Amino acid sequence: MRTYVLGLITNRLGSSALTLLIVSFAVFFATAMLPGDTATILLGQAATPEAVAGLRAAMHLDEPAFFRFARWLFGLLQGDLGTSYVNNVPVAQLIGARFVNTMRLAGIVTLIAVPLSLILGITSAMFRGSAYDRIVTILTIGVISVPEFMIATSAVLLFSVYLKWLPALSFAGDVASFWQVLKIYAMPVITLTFVVSAQMIRMTRAAVIDTINTPYVEAAILKGASRWRAVIIHALPNAVGPIANAIALALSYLVGGVIIVETIFNYPGIAKLMVDGVSTRDLPLIQSCAIIFCVGYLALITFADIVAILANPRVR
């Protein structure tokens, strides 16, 4: 049995690796579609043909696209993220500290959103159809239906414009006291928690409802088990896999949310770096940031799938 489970997990990891390969291929070729010649764009229209040719050779732009992809991928595997077109420093250096900032933001949001969503998602599934369930459902659909920037601007309007509790903008460098830190993180964290929790609550609720509607939960109730016992002892252990998947999928909304939130609150993370990179068309920077986000997301999904495999009694 143990080797069977190991086999399943190896299989899942292999599949993730293949997905990652396809994703990096897609990212590379999307950016390589750039109309016009990169070297000309970098050097400007006035550059001499010799200079352009020299740069092309130096950047390996004269090689077939597939070789460039292989070279780029090989570099990535060795930790070489390339050199920024715009300010000519290694991309890794640009990303470094900002990566930590983004991870810190994402970590705080996860720590708040996951328990909150589990409680709300599971209880609303248990009391399906009640007033409580309806309020939770309407709120989550409301949050899911609007753009992230609207949550962010609403938070600013409420907390800084009307209530004047918090500053509208945050700078993570300025951390004199605990109070300051709280003020800086409050708004981005509130916004992201809303965005992520809404998705997570909805998916958790659906996963739990699926397991509540099974004959074995009915059988437990007919054994005299209370509603709580039927859900906690019988439904939840079987919902672990689906719930893990729901959480992983919902956390992927962190990526979209973080891009908006870092921009609007001027937070020095990699998402902000990437958005700035798009305006300056700094392709190596964009490629690296995109790959970092994709790896993060794939790791989450893979982890959730492995949890689901381990939680399934049929393979245990």
Next chain:
Amino acid sequence: MTISTTMPRRLSYRFSWVGMIGFAIILFWAVIALLAPHIIPYPVGEIVDEDYFGPMSSKLLLGSDYLGRDMLSRIIMGARYTVGISLAAVCLACFTGGALGMAAAVVGGWFDTVLSRFLDALNSIPSKLSGLVIAAAVGSSLSVLIVMLGVIYIPGAYRFARSLAVNINTMDYITVARTRGEGISYVVFSEILPNIIGPLLADFGIRFVFIVLLLSGLSFLGLGVQPPYADWGALVHENIGGLPFGAPAVIVPSLAIASLTISVNLLIDNLPKKIRDRSA
């Protein structure tokens, strides 16, 4: 989104009032988008207020923007871009993805395996990230935006249509059709499609919401619709400076987006239900 109100024999439809409100708001925005140039009170580019971020007044119903232009006119014209681009993109995504998905389910074999593998991998790239990468590479003209938004949502539409079609494909009536000697196109269009058209239309609506949200998000970042055009997301972007004053110019476009997306969700959750009691 059109709703068939035909009532075939003995069948009637029950349409909840929540769904009707959703439908009415969608219809409202559709009409606004169609008639926009004829109903705007002021030309969109004209500066009509000496003050910027002006408040709501009887002259400027929704106030003025960061240059003193009429917000109402800009919202009305913005409806064209938000609704028009999203609708074109969702058609591209759902028709392409839907057709590929059904074909993959019926044909099976390596065609299905390779296509599913590839599109599922693309599906694992968060949509906003794809938007940023493509915007960086090829810019964001209106036609690029439509194709980009459509392509980003093809894998999702494919996956949804395929999973529905795979379920139908295991039904005995499909086996019956195949052992009768029917070809693939008959199986897809006559046997499978009529059974999944309802969920496919609902998916069309949901994907429309996704696309509106993504387009607004990109425009908000300044990477979507570019001046002189402006969709609702771009209106929030250019007027974000008014946020500390709570200016209507930054609030109203957000509300416009929310009204559209929430209405579509309400309509999908409360679609007219067929009443078919056997013991009628």
Next chain:
Amino acid sequence: MENLVEIRDLKVEATTDAGRRIEIIQGVDLDIAPGEIVALIGESGSGKTTIALTVMGYARPGCRISGGTVMVAGKNMLALSEGQRAKVRGLEVSYVPQSAAAAFNPSKRIIDQVIEVTRIHKLMSPAEAKEKAIGLFKALSLPDPDGIGNRYPHQVSGGQLQRLAAAMALISDPKLIIFDEPTTALDVTTQIEVLRAFKAVMKKSGIAGVYVSHDLAVVAQIADRIVVLRGGAVQEVGTTAELLADARHPYTRELLSAFEPKPRGESVPVAPESRPLLQVNSLIAGYGPVQADGLPLIKAVQEASLVLERGRNLGIIGESGCGKSTLARSIAGILPASAGNLTLDGHELARSARQRSREQLRELQIVFQHADTSLNPAKSIEEILGRPLKFYHGMKGKARDARIDELLDMVRLSKALRSRTPAELSGGQKQRVNFARALAAEPKLIVCDEITSALDTVVAAAVIDLLKEMQRELSLSYIFISHDLSVVEAICDEIVVMYNGRKVEEITPAVSKVPQHPYSKLLFSSVPKLDPGWLDRLERDPELVKTYVQG
């Protein structure tokens, strides 16, 4: 109060998709004395399970108990709070579900689920409960009573799970147990063991029972009294002996008559020089990756050979997993055989339907068990029947319309059904349309895969009569696949018995009407008879049971 259960004027409402409320139980009265086993019998939709569940004060989601009283041991279950009802459930009244496989929690060990009742109601210590459970496992003749509880539900067979579910119901020494079709999902040879175990335990401990079933012969073995239900109302009540001997209600008589052996029509004499209609030679078919020898990993059918003469019928019988449906599918070319050959009317058939000519496909039609999944719900009956007419015969317009009417008439359906969709028809009507579609092709041979298994007894009998009639009129042949011996005997000239992918015996009436092979004997003798004493008198060779029954 002398009765354990007294139900008076019980009414249950259900909410339809459109939000309308309809009364599905219309004023039912029912009494159960202590220690008495009462059977609720009726077709699907008769309300038998709904009534049984109200004894526990429970209604499934979408249903609501809207009136009446349900007195259980002096308490009105409908007047109690949810918490008070929970105290009765599992303790005084317990429940054995139709599918124990679905009703056991897949992620918990069996023993923990069996003794959960004692934990919920704080009856005894876990150690005592385990000991008691093992005693019950022994009484229910489960193999390895000490160890079986430590397994997970997916690690034991269906017949064992059904008995484990009974142990779960018995552990609290309830006054009443509700059995909800507890043997319907089992094979006949397994059913015997489970029924015997149930009966022995119930009689020994004097527990009352409600036994819900659609099968009169099964009920006759175990029930003291039978309540016949239809459309949510009681049709007839009587002791088992009374009811079987002297049924008064027409519906009960219909149910009984479905059990009477049908005289088989005179079989057509086979002209000696004519070639057989279908020949199957050493067919091998299965699933899974192809091995080095070119055969699939899992061989569901191994070296099966059959001969079917023109105008005759061939029955293929066996229990679940014996390969009978796989054989049907490879004859139809849906699952191409890996080896062997097929000849239809003297012409070699390609193994895969894709390689067969349109004419060959037309001549051999297949009809499936579930009319629900065989008819496209998005199409009208007219479209469903019209397609093969156009596809095979190029019929259009008026000619096609006339032919559709003719086909509906042949299967005894009203022309008014033409424009309906399958969802608007009853189960029996759907199966008739399903059959009419095969007739539309004007085939020589129709393969019928369990076509009566999903139908209620009375409806199934009518469908069999229709099949026989069609055969006389259209000179058809059938291959009739079923797990139900009485159905196969009613229509087939020859019967092939399959076990474990192999044909174990071919019973030709000309040679012998009695099975010779030990498995066939076991199978034939396991079919319940209407006689209430049948189960007690039935003797089975324990060696045979050990060899062939996986229950």
